[in-house]
Amino acid sequence: MSISEWRKKLVLGEVSSLELVEEYLLRIKSVDQKLNSFLFVNEEKAKARAKQIDEERSAGKSLPPLAGIPIAIKDNLCTKGIKTTCSSNMLSNFVSPYESTVTQRLWDAGALLVGKTNLDEFAMGSSTETSAFGTTLNPWDIERVPGGSSGGSAAAVAAGLCVASLGSDTGGSIRQPASFCGVVGLKPTYGRVSRWGLVAFASSLDQVGPFARSVADAADVLQVIAGNDTKDSTCLDLPVPNFAGSFEKPIRGLKVGLIKECFDQEGLDQEVKKSVLRAAHQLEELGVELIEVSCPRFNDGIATYYVIAPSEASANLARYDGVKYGSRSEEEDNLVAMTSSTRAMSFGQEVQRRILIGTYALSAGYFDAYYKKAQQVRTLICRDFENAFKKVDVLLTPTSPTTAFKAGAHENNPLSMYLSDLLTIPANLAGLPAISLPCGFDHSELPIGLQLIGNVLEEERLLQVAHQYEQISNVMKNRPKGDFIPG
């Protein structure tokens, strides 16, 4: 059920907030032992808060937009008094003394924290397999991964364990798992949403966004979390539009660009390609004009990303040294050895790999060849998008070259895993808003994701096109059955 459907039932008194949250908690109990999408379930506090909301409602108080709606939070967003682990042994006992801006805005809007979800360690990964606390399974096929890094948040929405959730997207960490799990995932314009309280992976790329069962729900959540924050210098001081404001306006005459380089990918699954192109033609039936555009540097995104993101990460993760919090190696008798040993012991392989890459790229003698060069290519990628948006209103690509892969499929080859984010990374490098939504299923009945990329700050138009596509395509209404997919 969507946020608006639940809201209607709550307002009409057909269901109480407590009943609603209990229903979700019950479902978590019955299926999440298997899926492992939650690291922590906030049972008692969620129920207590639901009761409070019920009392306020029966007292006739006017309630905020998300009153009583159970929402799950990726465990790299700080929640005061509740552990924030980043799925890392390094932070396995870290309890933040402050609340992140996005979660505070959700609670102020009446939402209930149902629990904290699993992720790739420090959001580094595309499968949730690098979590120190076990992999999350894909509800469509538990032999497969839910994608990542926000795999727990995507799986939780797909399996009906919460109404919506928050994730973070650095190179595709919302959109790719949304695609793998058959849900809607939105990465806003960089700076649209505050990063205060989001544990940093790559600061110039990280952006918080929602997972939901519909575009409208995603817009609802974005409406609450978006907007300037004086605690984040990179947050944009701009008015927040009504993101659902254009839902009903016709899209006839809009120009949708198909990025040539995306569809020419060698690794692009033919079923994915077919499904996405069919979606494009469905949009055409609504009167949009399809235009092929070229972004020559699009495929350089992945190489660029794997210099910039690890570079920033190597500095962002330097603070985890065993001195202040996190686990400390007790065996060593000097500072350097203690720090090295703590980090070797408490960071997983993928995190260590990226710290090493980043440290290398920033080292004297290599900086110009790697970091500086990558920033130059980043500028070129931005320019490609600028040119494309001179011709079109929205860009359309597959979200990921494939559907969900099997757990362990890329175990011995991190580079092949990295390719999974090939199509999502460029939007992060350019700071553009982008959404993934289901557009079909492959022969294994696994969901396929369609990515729409908007121009800077044009979430409203992006969501308008996505919403109208969703309405005519009816993909989820005709979905296959799955053991963990609610009926």
Add this chain to the structure above:
Amino acid sequence: MLQMSETNPNWEAVIGLETHVQLGTDSKIFTSASTSFGDEPNTHIDPVVCGLPGTLPVLNKKVLEYAVKASMALNLTVAEHSKFDRKQYFYPDLPKNYQISQFDEPIAENGWIEVEVAEKGKETYIKKIGIERLHMEEDAGKLVHAGSDRLAGSTHSLVDFNRAGVALAEIVSKPDLRTGREAAEYASEIRRIMRYLGVSDGNMQEGSLRCDVNISVRRGPDAPFGTKVEIKNMNSFSAIQKACDYEINRQIKAYETGLVVKQETRLWDEGKQLTKSMRSKEGSSDYRYFPDPDLGPIEVKIDLREKWRSELPELPAAKRHRYAEEYGLSAYDSRVLTDEYSMAKYFEAVVLAGADPKSASNWITGDISAFLKVKKQDFTNFPFLPEELAEMIQLINDGKISGKIAKEILPELSEKGGSPQKMINEKGLGMITDIDVISPMIDELLGTFPKEVSAFRDGKNKLLGFFIGQLMKKTDGKVDPKLANQILNQKLRG
């Protein structure tokens, strides 16, 4: 101590200073935590100071203002666009294990200051010292070693983050300094300028002004530079001077005896009055600087820049020149008067109130400074107001009180303030009891009445009363009659 220039005329020292100035904003550079000094450990911290996961820095606008004003005062060119970078190294006093600093685009570059180098027994000279750059950065916390006063021998170490995140301006001089004295004068002029601007208290004991020295020697001004040695741990200007002089001699001696001068960091040992090796600097460390993605570009718009420029006070060097030219004061007096902004301000107010500059200077740099020194105070909130001092000077010049009387009443005036005229009236001090004052008055009087003087000397003793009457008339009866009688008798009979 050997003086290089005397014993080794061919050698020349090349000295550059890196000065860290804590900017005196109430809150830290990237968060609202207090910068208060000397409180219980870890009482001025917050999630940003501690670098907790998910926290972000936001630049304190006041820090930018202070840094720009300091840059302007140092004649630096303020950059239109500047940025922050991360300087990476692991140390437990650095909460994020990187310091937010400025690397290749500092807020200001390429300036200079004028330094007056005065040394006992030598001619005072003025020298222009180039300044490479000024950049903003955050201070680190402090390690407290338990069980011992230093790392060696301690059982464990504690971290105090109260200082972490305090705003610093790092000022890098060009290698224009040649002697320890020049280095000390440069540092003290930097401090003076910062205090004039009100951007830092420059307290070296509390660490709000810290100087590191880079020093090498070479055989004459055309010779290539020698190996550069860094010296730290000087906590006074005289320590800077002594450390430089020591190090210059150490290096010369090393070269002359065929030893190697190593590239290293040395510590000044104040107790032993020498520098000693701390760590090697060979194979310079790689800080892996890169632009901080959490902070946007720093832009100082031209109108803001001009507003800040218009708020700059007259700076010490300009005052020194003006005092010499406009008031005719000696270079020495000008330097003493301008050393502290509060003193210069006081002096100017006294002159404005009508006092002659030379007398004002004498009183201020002499008795009043001595009084304040004993009381450990300065001219801020000094109760004896400038107009009151001007009044006192006027009283002396008018011969209404002698300098001696003035010195007598000064302590009370300095303590409580008030009108000197009123005080002498109340205390009856207006009664002129000073022989040095009365005697010339009588001489003048006798000069104007030569007939009466002859008559007196011819035996007309009653004329004594006439003279006393005239004296009283002239001084409003303030002259001590007994004393006047005595002096008159002496002069008439003598």
